[in-house]
Structures are given as C-alpha cells and as structure tokens.
Amino acid sequence: MELGWLVCGTAVLLLLHVLMELSPAVNFALRIGFYCVLCLVSSALAAAACLLVNGGRTVKNMRIIKAVVKTFKYFFGLRFEVKGLENFEVEGPAIIVSNHQSILDMMGLMEILPDNCVQVGKKELMYTGTVGLIIYLGGVIFINRKSTSSAKMVMAEVAKTMANENLKVWVYPEGTRNCTGDLLPFKKGAFHLAVQAQVPVIPVVYSSFTTFYNPKTKLFTSGKIKVEVLPPIETKGLTSDDVTDLTDRCFCTMRETLFRLSGRPSEAKDSS
Numbered sequence: 001m002e003l004g005w006l007v008c009g010t011a012v013l014l015l016l017h018v019l020m021e022l023s024p025a026v027n028f029a030l031r032i033g034f035y036c037v038l039c040l041v042s043s044a045l046a047a048a049a050c051l052l053v054n055g056g057r058t059v060k061n062m063r064i065i066k067a068v069v070k071t072f073k074y075f076f077g078l079r080f081e082v083k084g085l086e087n088f089e090v091e092g093p094a095i096i097v098s099n100h101q102s103i104l105d106m107m108g109l110m111e112i113l114p115d116n117c118v119q120v121g122k123k124e125l126m127y128t129g130t131v132g133l134i135i136y137l138g139g140v141i142f143i144n145r146k147s148t149s150s151a152k153m154v155m156a157e158v159a160k161t162m163a164n165e166n167l168k169v170w171v172y173p174e175g176t177r178n179c180t181g182d183l184l185p186f187k188k189g190a191f192h193l194a195v196q197a198q199v200p201v202i203p204v205v206y207s208s209f210t211t212f213y214n215p216k217t218k219l220f221t222s223g224k225i226k227v228e229v230l231p232p233i234e235t236k237g238l239t240s241d242d243v244t245d246l247t248d249r250c251f252c253t254m255r256e257t258l259f260r261l262s263g264r265p266s267e268a269k270d271s272s
C-alpha cells in the first residue's frame, strides 16, 4: 500500500519535471502557482504567530512577516546583492520609494525592509484570503486607486501620523506592476506625502527581472537581483509647488540607477 503511494508520488513528480523541461508555460505556471500557495500557507501560519505575539494589527508584525518571506528566495534560486543599507539610517520618519515589477517583489521588499515601516497598497489586496489578512495585520495602508480624493485623504492622514508613530512609509510610485525593464511615469502621492510631513525621500532600486522573469514569454528561472538604497533626498522647506520637481528628480535618479544595475548604461544617458 505504502509502496503504491511512493510509486504514484514519484511518477507524478517525474511527470511534472518532464512537463516543466518541455514547456516553459508549464514551468512558469507551476512556479508562480507554488509562489502563491507558499504565500497563502505562510500567511496563515504567520497570522497566527502575529496574533499570539502582538495581539492584532501593528507594524511590529512586519518583523515576523519579514523573517518568513526572507526564506522564500531559496525555493526559487533567487539571490539578492544589496548596497546602501546605511541610507535607511535617517533620524525619524521617511518615505521610501521603489520600482515595482511583479508580485515577486514581496521577496525583495522583505529582504531589506527597515523596522517601523509600512507600505501603501491597493485596497483589493485585502481580499486575497490569508495574504490579505497578513497584509492587514502588518499595518499596510490601504488606498482606493479608483478615487483620487479618498486616496489623497488617506495619504494626508498618514502624513499626520508618521511623526507621532515614527513610521517609515514604503510607496511604489509607479502605482502598478511594470516588468518592462523601465519605469512608468511616477504618480505624485508619495512626494506630496513627503513634503506634507517634511520628511526625506529614500529611493530604492531593484535591477530589472527581465533576464530571469518575464510573464509574457513565460520565463521564470533562478537569478540575481541587485538592490541599491540611494541617499535620502531632503524635503525640509519644500512646499507643494516643489512636488513636481521633486518627483522628476527622483524619477531621473532611479531610472539612471535601474539601467546601471540592469547593465543598460547607455540608455540611462538618453533618458533625461
């Protein structure tokens, strides 16, 4: 009986292996499927740990989430090479902005996430089962992207509470995932927030995933991701009139860094 199960199990694994070798689409679907299952199962376990240790929704839960998610890279053969972590060591609150390529970014995020840091996320993430629960417990700030006025109101509230709670806030200024190897134009919410709270903006750039991950061509192999935390950009004394300039400066610096980290230096020069 037990031998029967063993033979069946081995046969299924072999079949999956052959299918993965033969078809990039199957390989991609299985690896992404595994990532989602891993997120859902780990979130359920981490949620229990968060409730037991911290009792509810608090940024302190991010430490638990981080410890769990940092192990995921080993399942997918991903390596991170991080530079500039010392740039996170600013006095008090800050806004961190980074490029957003895929749902896989959660691994890159947790690889370097500083203490007392929450992210801004779309409200739809609340409805992703246990993942939604863990994101809620971690203190993520939910915004409704379909309503500019309500998103602005939430961001204005955050500007007020950041100082009291000594929070760093992580925003993806592209506003959506983009895996083209370039940046989408930045939305200004993060920069309004930084100016309203008079706190620095710390840009973070992840090298392009396109050499190992591409949903269009169903590519998903192992790979190396270079990460650079750039020096903080001060906003003391800036007003809402300076937000466009601040956004543009940050965009140019991050695009240049993205191309450099991804081995596309010549395009960086053409970008200004």
Ligand SMILES: CCCCCCCCCCCCCCCCC(=O)SCCNC(=O)CCNC(=O)[C@H](O)C(C)(C)COP(=O)(O)OP(=O)(O)OC[C@H]1O[C@@H](n2cnc3c(N)ncnc32)[C@H](O)[C@@H]1OP(=O)(O)O
Binding pocket: 039, 040, 042, 043, 046, 065, 068, 069, 100, 106, 119, 120, 121, 122, 125, 131, 134, 135, 138, 140, 143, 145, 146, 147, 148, 149, 151, 152, 155, 156, 171, 172, 173, 174, 175, 176, 187, 188, 189, 190, 192, 193
């Ligand atoms: C244990 C296992 C766990 C496994 C799972 C892992 C879990 C991990 C936990 C961590 C979770 C992380 C979650 C990450 C989620 C990532 C996302 O969801 S990304 C998508 C959501 N984020 C964003 O959209 C942020 C970026 N967007 C913005 O900043 C936008 O500006 C906006 C605030 C959302 C508003 O967008 P929109 O409605 O499109 O309007 P705009 O065109 O941007 O602006 C219009 C206009 O208004 C001005 N303006 C914008 N913001 C402000 C403001 N705060 N105050 C004043 N004015 C503002 C803006 O300047 C425009 O005016 P202008 O004249 O054109 O300049």
Ligand SMILES: CCCCCCCC/C=C\CCCCCCCC(=O)OC[C@@H](O)COP(=O)(O)O
Binding pocket: 035, 036, 037, 039, 040, 100, 102, 103, 104, 105, 106, 122, 125, 127, 128, 129, 131, 175, 176, 177, 178
């Ligand atoms: C009971 C409901 C069950 C629902 C099951 C859903 C399964 C989802 C399971 C795992 C997914 C892991 C996702 C990790 C969190 C990723 C956050 C993220 O990257 O969000 C994308 C968002 O930034 C931008 O969204 P769009 O690019 O605009 O779109």
